[in-house]
Amino acid sequence: MKPEVLSFGEPLAAFYSKDRRSLSKAGEFDMTWGGDTSNVALGISKLGHTSGYITKVGDDAFGEGFLDLWKSNGVDTTNVIIDSDRLTGMYFASFIGEKHEFIYRRKDAAASTYSVDDARDVDFEGVRILHLSGVSQAISRQCLEASLVLMKRARENGAVISFDLNYRGKLWSSELAKSVYLSVISRYADIVSLNDEEQEVLGIKGDPEDAANYLLELGPKVVALRCGVKGAVIATRKKSVKGKAKKVEVADTVGAGDTFTASLLCCYLEDRNEEDSLQFALSAAALTCTKTGSTEGQPSKKQVLDFIGGNPVTQ
Template sequence: MIDVTAMGEVLIDFTDAGISDAGQKLFERNPGGAPANVLVALQRLGHQTAFLGKVGDDMHGRFLRATMEADNIDARGLLTDPSYFTTLAFVALDEQGDRSFSFARKPGADTQITTDELDTRLIAESRVFHIGSLSLTDEPARSATFAALDVARSAGCVMSYDPNYRANLWPGVEAAMEQMRAVVPYMDIMKMSDNECELLTGRRDPAEAARALVSGGVKVCCVTLGSEGALVCTKDGVTAVPPFKTEAVDTTGAGDSFWGGFLAAFLESGLAPAEVALDEAVGMARMGNAVASLCVRKRGGIPAMPERAEVLGVLA
């Protein structure tokens, strides 16, 4: 049994790394992509994962496959396509470690996975099926994502969603809202950032947005609040979960690491989503906050995901 299978993008984050001796900006090649980051976090916390997606037949695609295999992620569902280039993201950091993005994805290989290329056996063998929202930006990946969700729901998987809004990958905010909201009815558990609340629900206040999703059928909803920690919402109510103090170097992967920690604690609870009480959700979010507090101390997404012993040290 696979604990979590995720579908979506695995890509290169070329992260701002200062200035060269010649006065030119330097970029550091870091493996990333939100669903892949979540899986690496889970693997390092002791859970078995699998990935569905596509990379190009190029140096970056080969590097990403090797990176996932080095973390023991089942990469049978990661396809290589010689017709498209692996997606690249160039990440600029400000003094607080916050990011802005520029993408080379016109189209990227991650958007070109088709329904008939899905390894449905991996989905059906999974306890949790997880997606982000970047696979919804373009066809054929959008249709493949909905097909995968149908397979997962039929197989009885717990359905997990972490939208990852990147404005410059959508034709407009209306299109983003339509597609990002379209998958919510499938979901049992989900996370969003505070700046995605209005996109997903029409409500700017995080607590109100979380309540709206739970009243609409989501069993457990989390909202990450940056340096302020997170809040969680179940049928029992909503409450804040304070962060662990940390010095942020690079916030790339912070939300993904949080969700990896949350999913690990959820899996270890043995509970079904509808059984998760508010105090239990708080414990899961506390695990997520601990993982995120360690992730942001290092550069990059995948390279910064901590080991379980480090996380337990923070929790202690």
């Protein structure tokens, strides 16, 4: 079965400090799997839709682990290239209080060498959505160029383009990021996801609803603006709605935004209205926060609906 959604980007093996101490003092780590667009692909599959991933991984234990992870969760790996000359990227993290500490090891990793030629080999027949992020574009110049080819080819084949800004200041300057973001939003993106910090990167004044409506004027059909504990806004050309974050016992917030985006895309595929889409996405994101790591807490559709309905959420 051809995937409904193809997601492009950078997978990262993740190591979390077990004792939640600073990384300079951490003794033991739990390993898990990360990478924003990989999280989205996994989230979509867990919510009952078909997804696939576009990337390069190293011919190493982490690359093999990702392939096993994707396949075991129903994510199509037809467009995953194994690079025998590069390693799979990784990061180390600690969740201290309400803040995260990160150290990345991604320079020259396999995913950063994904090229325009690689992008030309992707089959978009039957694909309804291509999802990518600012991280996918910031890790290397050739990934940025490849992303443009992927978006153009996806659009030519009738697919909708989903773009999550996901700004990372250590990867590129806010000025360059803003220029690329606005170009993608105005030329390609149908669905745009961002958070309130990225609203500042874009230089958009006003409250989240004002910002979402401003971005709609640039061309997208849907804009989702996440505001952390304050909730989120979803705006379309018909209306905008806002909702508060759901209350849960938080173990870790990494990946919550990715689950929100995965949920939003599933709701788009199901032609849900703005209110239902927002409540579903906020609920799925909240459930992700109940476990450490960006994928461990990702819920099924039944779990989200149980949570919304006030019923016990079973594993």
